[in-house]
């Protein structure tokens with residue numbers, strides 16, 4: 001499929017600080033990318049650089065057939081990019097209709113009216129077209145921001161945390177609606193989020209930004225199943241970490257021995273075993289864990305367990321485990337790792 005966006009070797013320097021470094025990214029036409037990463041890693045800066053609000057220091061950005069090199073000064077309005085800011089940034093003194101028409105004022109009045117009416121209908125805003133932003137709910141304001149961004153018929157839509165101000169009850173519904181709308185336009189989009197559930201519901205692809213560089217991209221399922229590094233697994237909270245000690249061809253953890261086909265020459269002190277909650281089970285045996293905390297969730301009880309022997313070099317404080325069985329805080333239990341269902345990472 002034809003890429004709508006290709007970023008090569010992109011670096012951004014702000015006030016002498018390297019904020020983005022050698023970013024490589026590509027997005028196929030019609031694909032939706034979820035951009036995730038720890039706070040301050042450069043997500044908003046990356047969106048702003050693609051949109052043309054921040055200048056790149058090095059590298060290139062291609063949006064469809066527009067090529068932007070360092071110093072080539074292509075202004076935001078010539079990049080064919082629509083931006084939806086976290087607070088929607090609607091004009092408070094303009095009506096819904098006027099907000100939507102804002103970016104298309106250079107078009108003939110008849111064309112403006114046609115596009116506004118089309119978008120009002122598509123986003124179920126026709127009845128609200130004369131209202132002002134403060135007379136709308138958060139979800140309605142978001143729809144106006146989307147309509148305003150789509151009015152200019154961009155090739156690429158950039159959304160900075162589009163769902164963070166939306167009531168949790170409405171969020172899923174809105175994500176599903178917006179996704180099918182974007183798909184019906186074959187519109188490519190990049191959205192920033194802190195929430196991994198949003199990536200699964202809304203994105204075709206995920207990119208993980210860490211300290212200004214992209215460290216993994218791929219289909220969400222593939223990244224969650226095969227995180228490329230300790231940082232990816234840790235940021236996405238894919239599972240719990242267990243310290244290890246190797247003896248011959250075996251690895252020992254506070255939950256017992258696991259067979260290991262992945263042994264390297266790396267010292268034990270730098271490697272950790274990633275274990276997903278679903279690969280742990282309760283067994284009838286001598287207790288090795290104590291229940292520290294219980295939360296009731298839709299997936300059953302979520303337990304945080306600590307190892308019983310606190311003084312052992314392999315002890316742990318936070319092991320995430322789900323079960324339908326009700327345990328009590330302070331209860332001692334035996335937990336077993338389901339054979340081979342773990343991954344080993346070098347902690348960096």
Ligand SMILES: Nc1ncnc2c1ncn2[C@@H]1O[C@H](COP(=O)(O)OP(=O)(O)OP(=O)(O)O)[C@@H](O)[C@H]1O
Nearest residue numbers: 014015017019037038039040041042043044045046
């Ligand atoms: N105009 C600027 N001048 C100097 N430094 C900046 C500027 N804008 C952002 N930064 C710095 O760049 C880094 C990345 O900021 P950015 O807002 O892109 O991160 P983010 O990943 O979007 O963070 P968050 O998830 O908290 O919103 C931060 O350290 C921030 O302080």
